[in-house]
Structures are given as C-alpha cells and as structure tokens.
Amino acid sequence: MLYLSSLLSVAIAAQAAVATPIKARTAYEIKEIHEVPRKWSSQGRAPSDHMLHMQIGLKQGKFDELERHLYEVSDPDHPRYGQYLAVEDIHDLVAPSEESLDLVHEWLLTNGVDKFNYSPAKDWINIYIDVESAERLLDTEYSVYEHEDGSQLVRTSEWSLPKHLHDLIDTIQPTNSFMRTKPKSADWIQFGDKWTPPGYKPPSNETIAKVCNIASVTLECFNTLYGTLGYKQKVPEFNSIAFNNYLNNTPIRPDIFEFLKLYNPAAAPEAFTFKSVEIAGGPAAQFTPLTPFEAANGASEEAVLDAETILGMTFPIPVTSYSTGGSPPFVVDINTPTDTNEPYLTWATYISGQKTIPHVISSSYGDDEQTVPKSYAERVCREFAQIGARGTTLFVSSGDDGAGAADASGCVSNIDNSTIFLPAFPASCPYVTTVGAVQEFEPQVAAFREPGLGLDGKNHSSYYASGSGFSNYFPRPNFQDVVVPAYVKALDGKHKGLYNPNGRAYPDVSAQGLYFAFFWNGTLSDISGTSASCPLMSSVAALVNDALIASGKPTLGFLNPWLYSKGYKGFTDITGGNTTSCGTDGFPVTKGWDPVTGFGTPDFPEILSLLDCR
Numbered sequence: 168m169l170y171l172s173s174l175l176s177v178a179i180a181a182q183a184a185v186a187t188p189i190k191a192r193t194a195y196e197i198k199e200i201h202e203v204p205r206k207w208s209s210q211g212r213a214p215s216d217h218m219l220h221m222q223i224g225l226k227q228g229k230f231d232e233l234e235r236h237l238y239e240v241s242d243p244d245h246p247r248y249g250q251y252l253a254v255e256d257i258h259d260l261v262a263p264s265e266e267s268l269d270l271v272h273e274w275l276l277t278n279g280v281d282k283f284n285y286s287p288a289k290d291w292i293n294i295y296i297d298v299e300s301a302e303r304l305l306d307t308e309y310s311v312y313e314h315e316d317g318s319q320l321v322r323t324s325e326w327s328l329p330k331h332l333h334d335l336i337d338t339i340q341p342t343n344s345f346m347r348t349k350p351k352s353a354d355w356i357q358f359g360d361k362w363t364p365p366g367y368k369p370p371s372n373e374t375i376a377k378v379c380n381i382a383s384v385t386l387e388c389f390n391t392l393y394g395t396l397g398y399k400q401k402v403p404e405f406n407s408i409a410f411n412n413y414l415n416n417t418p419i420r421p422d423i424f425e426f427l428k429l430y431n432p433a434a435a436p437e438a439f440t441f442k443s444v445e446i447a448g449g450p451a452a453q454f455t456p457l458t459p460f461e462a463a464n465g466a467s468e469e470a471v472l473d474a475e476t477i478l479g480m481t482f483p484i485p486v487t488s489y490s491t492g493g494s495p496p497f498v499v500d501i502n503t504p505t506d507t508n509e510p511y512l513t514w515a516t517y518i519s520g521q522k523t524i525p526h527v528i529s530s531s532y533g534d535d536e537q538t539v540p541k542s543y544a545e546r547v548c549r550e551f552a553q554i555g556a557r558g559t560t561l562f563v564s565s566g567d568d569g570a571g572a573a574d575a576s577g578c579v580s581n582i583d584n585s586t587i588f589l590p591a592f593p594a595s596c597p598y599v600t601t602v603g604a605v606q607e608f609e610p611q612v613a614a615f616r617e618p619g620l621g622l623d624g625k626n627h628s629s630y631y632a633s634g635s636g637f638s639n640y641f642p643r644p645n646f647q648d649v650v651v652p653a654y655v656k657a658l659d660g661k662h663k664g665l666y667n668p669n670g671r672a673y674p675d676v677s678a679q680g681l682y683f684a685f686f687w688n689g690t691l692s693d694i695s696g697t698s699a700s701c702p703l704m705s706s707v708a709a710l711v712n713d714a715l716i717a718s719g720k721p722t723l724g725f726l727n728p729w730l731y732s733k734g735y736k737g738f739t740d741i742t743g744g745n746t747t748s749c750g751t752d753g754f755p756v757t758k759g760w761d762p763v764t765g766f767g768t769p770d771f772p773e774i775l776s777l778l779d780c781r
Contacts, residue, residue, distance in 0.1 A: 192277065193330040195306045200325040201343035201540040202581040206315045213309040213321045215299040222512050223292040224337040224546045225263040225271060233260040237556040237598070241725040243732060249721025251558030254522055258288040261553065267335045274332060278304045287520040291512070305342065312345070320345065338542040340512070346534040346543075346592070364616070370609035379608045383684045383693055386430045386479045389703060392608065392679065394771035395710055400483065401717035408709040409487035409525040410473040410702060413510045413532050417450040417467050417490050418443070418474040419457060419687070426475040426686035427482075434482035441478065441486040446517045449490030462688045469531055471687050472694055473702045477529065480706035484713065487525055489514060511593070515550035524559055526712050526722045529705035531564045531698035535571070536592040537581045541640050548596035548641065555598050555725030562705045564697035565603040565674040566591040566634025569615075569748025570666070573630040578749035588636055588666045588749055594673050595638035600726045601673040603764050604633040604680025604700040605741055613744025613756045613763045614680045616695070632746060633680065634697055635754050635763040638670035646731040647672060650760040662751065674765040675730060676738060678703040707769045711778070718780035735766040737774035 203209070227233075236256075239247045268289065275283060275294070283294040298309045298321065306327040313319045326342045363381065370376045379388035390396035400406075412418070424438035443452035452474075457466055470488070477486055491514040518524055536544065554561055571578035571589030580587045594601045604614035616631040643651055655668045680700035682693040712722045726734070741764040746753030756763045775781045 192274075195327040196330050196333070197325055198328045198333055198336070199338070199343060199540055199542055201345075203312065203322075203324050204345045204535075204538050204581050205579055205584070207312045207320075207345055208315075210311040210313050210319070213298045213311050215297065217298045217309075217321055219296055219298065219301055219321065219341055221294045221296050221301060221339060221341070223271065223294070223339050224542075225267055225290050225292065226335050226337055227261040227288075227290050227549065228263055229260045230549055230552075233257065233556060234552060236260070237552055237725060238728060240556065240558075241728040243729045249558075249724065251721065251724060252556045254287075254519070254557065257519065257553050257556060261288045261290050261549075263290055263335070270332065270335060274329060275304075280304065286516045291516060305339065307342070338540065338546050340543055343540050344538070344543050346539045364607060367607060368609075372609055375608050381607065382682060384679055384682050385684045386476075388608070389480065389679060392611075393707055393769050394773075395480070395707060398710060398771070400710070400713045402713060403484045405716050406484045406709060406713050407487065407525040408477055408481055408484055408527040408705060409489060409529070410470075410477060410705070411514060411528065411530040411532065412449065412467075412470045412473075412488060412490040413514075415450055415466070415492065416470040418452040418470045418488050419467050420452055420454050421456050422471050422686050422688065423474045423478065425689075425691075426684075427479060429686070429691070430684065431479045431482060434478050437478055437482055437486070438474075441474070441488065443488045443490065446489060446491040447513045449492035451490065452488055457688050468687055468694060469698055472683065472685060472698060473529060473531065475686065476683070476699065476702040477706050477709075480703065481709045484709055489517075489528075491517075511547045512550065515547070515554070519550070519553060524554070524557060526558065527560045527562070527705050527709045528554070529562050529702045530593075531696075531701045533564060533566060533591045533594055536590045536595050536638060536640060539592050544592055544596070544640050547593065548598055551593065551596055552598040558722055558724040560705075560708055560723045560726050561599045562602050562701050562708070563593050563596075563599045564634070564701040565594045565601050567604075567631050567696045567698075568634060569632030569746055569753050570635055570751070571749045573632075573748060575750030586665070586749070588662070590636035590638050590666075590670070590673075591634050592640075594634060595636070595641055595671055597641050597644040597671045597727075598725065600675050600730070601765070602697060602701045602704045603635065603674035603677040604695075604697045605677045605744070605764060605768060606679065606681035610743065611679070611739070611741055611768055613677075613741060613746055614695075614697075614700075615745035615747070616681065617747075631681075631695055632748050632753065633677070633700075633744075633763055634674065635746065635748075637666045637668065637672045637762065639667050641671040643669055643671055644727070646728050650731065651762075654757065654759075654761060657757065658755075662754070665749070665751070672762045674762070675727060676704060676766055677741060677764040677768050678707070679768070704769065707771060707774075710771065711774055711780075714775050714780040715778060720778070720780055730766065733777060734774070735760070737770050737777045738765075738767040739770050741767045 239245045240250050283292050307323045309323050378391050420438050427435040491510045575586050605611040606614045614633040651672045678700040681695045683699045685694040744756050746763050754762045
C-alpha cells in the first residue's frame with residue numbers, strides 16, 4: 168500500500184477551512200496547457216465514472232533553502248560535505264504554508280471533495296476522484312488518448328484553477344502528462360542471434376580477453392574492466408542498495424537464482440531472500456516462474472536484469488526491490504481504458520516518509536522530456552533533490568535512442584512539428600546522476616547498434632544508441648559550467664537549432680550496456696540497453712560506499728558536485744563510437760566530458776584513491 172501521513176476527514180478539513188478567513192473565490196483561469204504528443208490521438212470523451220488518483224502539488228515553502236543544503240552537503244570542498252539532512256529536516260523545508268493549505272482545502276470542499284490525504288511533508292494532496300468530478304474541479308474535459316502502439320491514457324491537454332490558487336499549486340496530475348514510464352532496455356536476444364559491431368576487434372590484453380566476450384558480457388568481465396575484481400567488502404551490513412520497478416515489473420526469483428548459480432554462486436540463496444517492498448499495489452518479487460502469457464509479453468525483463476546485476480556485483484550488501492503500482496485498482500474492460508498513476512511521485516512520496524533509505528538507488532525508466540509538462544517535470548525533479556539531500560545517490564538511465572530516435576521522422580517537436588533532438592526525462596533532471604552505455608572492451612566505445620542479421624540470417628537486432636542530450640526544461644547546473652560550455656564551443660555550430668546549448672546536459676558517466684549475460688524465463692540469453700549500464704554503475708558506487716563507510720567517511724550521496732569537481736579523475740575517458748541519431752551523425756564522442764558517455768566508465772581503485780579510502 169502507499170503510505171501517506173494522514174487521512175483528513177470531513178470534519179478536520181472543514182475546521183481547517185474555517186480556522187482562517189477565506190478569500191472570496193476568484194474566477195477560473197487556465198493554469199497550464201501542454202500539447203498532446205504527436206504519437207497520441209483522442210478516442211473521444213473519457214467515461215464519467217472512470218476513477219483517477221489525483222495528486223495536487225502545493226508550492227513548497229523553502230525549496231531554495233533545501234537546494235542550498237543539497238549542494239553544500241554534496242560539495243567535497245564545503246565544510247558541511249557529507250552532513251546529510253534527516254527526513255524531518257527535509258519535511259520542514261518543503262512544507263507549504265498554512266495559508267496555502269487552508270485555501271486549497273476550501274476549494275476542494277466547495278467542490279464536494281471531502282476526503283483526501285497528504286504526503287508526509289504535506290506538499291502533495293492525494294484525492295481519488297471520478298472523471299466527472301475532476302472535470303468540474305479543474306474546469307476541463309478528459310478524453311481517452313491512444314498511443315500508436317495501442318496503449319491508452321485518460322488525459323486532458325489543459326486545465327484551470329481559480330486565479331487565487333495559481334501561485335499556490337505547482338501542478339496537478341494526471342492531467343496533461345503523457346509520459347509513459349518505460350524500461351530503457353533495447354531488447355532481449357537469444358544466444359547466437361546477435362549483431363556484431365562492424366570492425367570489432369577482440370581485446371589484445373590477455374586478462375581482458377580471457378573474461379570478456381562481445382557475445383555475452385558477464386560479471387567477471389565487468390569486475391575486470393572496472394577494477395572491482397577481488398575487492399573484499401568490509402562492512403556490508405552497514406551498506407545498502409536498491410532498484411526501482413514500475414509497470415508491474417517485478418523480480419522473478421527462480422530466474423535470478425539460476426543466474427547467480429552460474430556467475431556468483433555464493434549469492435544464489437539471496438535470490439529468494441532479498442527485500443521486496445510493494446508500493447501502491449505493486450507486485451511482490453515473484454517466487455514462481457513466469458507464466459506463458461507473461462513470457463510472451465516480455466514481463467519483468469527489466470526487474471530481473473536489475474536484480475541479477477546488482478546482486479551479482481554487490482553481494483552481500485543488502486538489496487531492496489521497490490515495486491510501485493498504479494492506484495486505485497480497477498477492472499479493465501472494453502469500456503475502461505488502461506491507466507496509470509504518475510509512478511515517480513508515488514514512489515518518491517513513499518520514500519519521503521521513510522526514516523532511512525538505501526545509500527544507492529538505480530532507476531532504469533524514462534520517456535521523452537516533451538511528453539511531460541514542465542511543471543510536473545520540475546516537481547518530480549525536486550523530489551529527487553530531497554532524496555539526494557538525505558545522502559542517497561540516485562542513478563537513472565540516459566535512454567536507448569541516442570539524441571531522440573534513429574531518423575528525423577522520430578525527432579519532432581510537439582510545439583511546431585520541427586525536427587529537433589529529443590532529451591529524455593528524468594535523465595535531464597539536474598539532481599540525478601545519469602548513466603550512458605558503452606560497448607566493446609579495448610577500447611570501450613559509445614554503445615551503438617544498427618539492425619543486423621543473426622547467425623540464422625534473420626534480422627534480430629533493433630536500433631540502439633546510448634541516450635544523449637541537453638534539457639529543454641532545466642538550465643545547465645553550476646557544476647557543469649566548466650566542461651559543457653567548452654564542449655558546445657568545440658561543436659562550432661554543429662547541430663545548431665536542434666538542441667538547447669544552455670540546458671542540463673547528460674549523461675554524467677557510463678558503463679557497459681551491450682549483450683549482458685541474462686537469465687530470464689528459464690533461459691540463458693542476453694539483453695542490452697542503458698537499463699543494463701545503470702544498475703552496473705550503481706553497483707560500483709555501492710562498493711565505493713563500502714570502502715567509505717569502513718573508513719569512517721560519509722557515503723557518496725548526490726554524486727554530481729564531486730564528480731564534476733574532482734571525481735572525474737576516477738573514470739576512464741571514452742573517446743570513440745557511433746552516435747548516429749535523428750537523421751544526423753549525433754553528438755561526437757570526444758576527449759573529456761561529452762553528452763554521450765559523460766566522463767566515461769568507473770575505475771574503482773582510482774575512485775577509492777581520490778576518496779582516500781583504499
């Protein structure tokens with residue numbers, strides 16, 4: 168279930184509304200318009216009795232102050248470095264004013280909404296409401312929208328509020344957000360059906376050549392490449408790592424067990440014991456194999472990949488799987504469109520209510536930034552800032568579509584139908600560390616794959632390029648001010664007009680992301696994508712935290728200020744690889760930071776040396 172701080176009854180709400188003078192109700196005015204993404208089309212009005220879990224984001228009281236704290240405790244040159252905030256401190260900083268709460272309560276009660284509950288900081292109000300009532304509350308009309316792949320959402324393109332509430336409410340969802348949180352995995356491929364990179368040369372280094380095979384990259388290869396091989400953990404019981412699951416993805420324990428038996432036998436029993444946390448009706452980690460129906464639909468590939476990678480790399484560090492579902496539950500039938508809540512908010516609300524949270528969290532999901540209204544993206548990103556201020560490193564995938572898609576037809580602006588690069592979200596959020604993907608071994612290069620033939624002569628592989636880009640929503644954060652402008656200047660006008668040179672650029676780092684050895688549905692196979700590189704990078708960070716904790720030092724926390732000031736020296740620079748996307752040759756991979764591979768891949772011994780915790 169979704170844990171919320173309190174359920175507000177009619178009597179309490181009414182009392183709050185009367186406690187202070189209520190301003191006269193003002194006329195409704197449009198609060199936000201967001202163009203319907205081009206891959207979505209209206210199928211007509213939504214059923215009036217369709218239920219929505221509506222989340223109302225109230226203006227946070229002192230977010231600027233929280234952001235200041237975040238950067239101070241994350242800056243290795245600041246006296247407060249590593250002095251992370253307690254959950255109570257976070258709640259005090261983001262709580263809305265009492266006046267805001269009173270005015271929003273009055274508006275809800277006036278419109279017949281008399282049952283609602285809060286997030287722990289009271290900066291989100293949650294209500295369960297039918298479409299007819301939601302339309303009256305927001306002076307709008309909801310429709311059923313269908314994606315070109317057949318999936319459906321109940322949404323509207325614009326919504327309104329009484330004028331006096333415009334500055335008190337940042338966002339309300341679900342309204343005009345068309346984001347479909349989806350895994351960043353390119354595909355699952357049976358052994359023998361793989362595309363081989365043109366010109367690939369096996370590594371000449373005997374040690375690497377012995378353990379790294381382009382056809383199936385294993386834990387031993389990762390540990391060898393990144394210097395974690397042979398590392399003896401010192402204090403795993405004081406450490407922690409987690410991964411996120413959405414869209415009914417859940418770890419399949421029997422598959423994870425079989426994988427670990429092959430590649431890390433000591434960890435195999437943990438496949439049946441690692442912690443599974445279910446939020447808002449999300450499915451628990453599964454003790455039974457996939458059903459034929461689940462297997463036919465590729466169920467839980469992402470969750471299994473995350474669990475196998477993290478358990479295989481970090482055992483015996485305690486691992487937590489978060490499975491966030493949709494709410495409220497309803498039965499899907501021909502008259503009821505499928506629907507999801509906004510899962511990032513649901514997960515973040517749960518996390519914000521916990522006294523302790525894992526030191527590292529991996530999240531391999533996202534969508535095009537332009538599918539998300541700016542107000543919603545900003546508020547979700549602020550939730551991630553709260554997580555960072557508590558000392559947790561949040562890694563997210565950069566995406567698998569390069570600068571937006573394989574060709575120009577897939578890189579189109581919602582606003583004017585012009586050709587543009589399409590940044591991804593939450594990869595574009597400045598408060599997360601975004602992970603790109605590389606392939607091959609000596610040297611490693613940016614991950615890229617074009618459709619190709621398997622050994623049986625059939626086409627088995629799809630387009631895949633490590634996600635890269637510049638946000639159109641979030642300005643470039645200060646920690647990027649040295650490397651990003653230099654990169655943009657060196658482009659000398661290349662791709663001008665296709666991207667925002669002043670936006671938050673990503674990724675920040677990279678890790679292997681092609682043909683991970685993978686056990687799923689009872690079969691040993693391979694899988695690719697930044698869905699693979701993200702949990703791999705997260706695992707290396709968790710091992711770094713072990714060394715830090717053993718040395719009496721704070722854990723990594725929000726990584727980016729350290730990474731951009733000095734931590735980059737602990738990463739192997741990537742200088743080559745194909746980045747073709749959006750009908751162009753994409754962003755070039757260069758010496759130093761670039762928006763394809765970031766600062767490159769981790770060098771574990773060098774990172775420990777930089778942190779003085781060898």
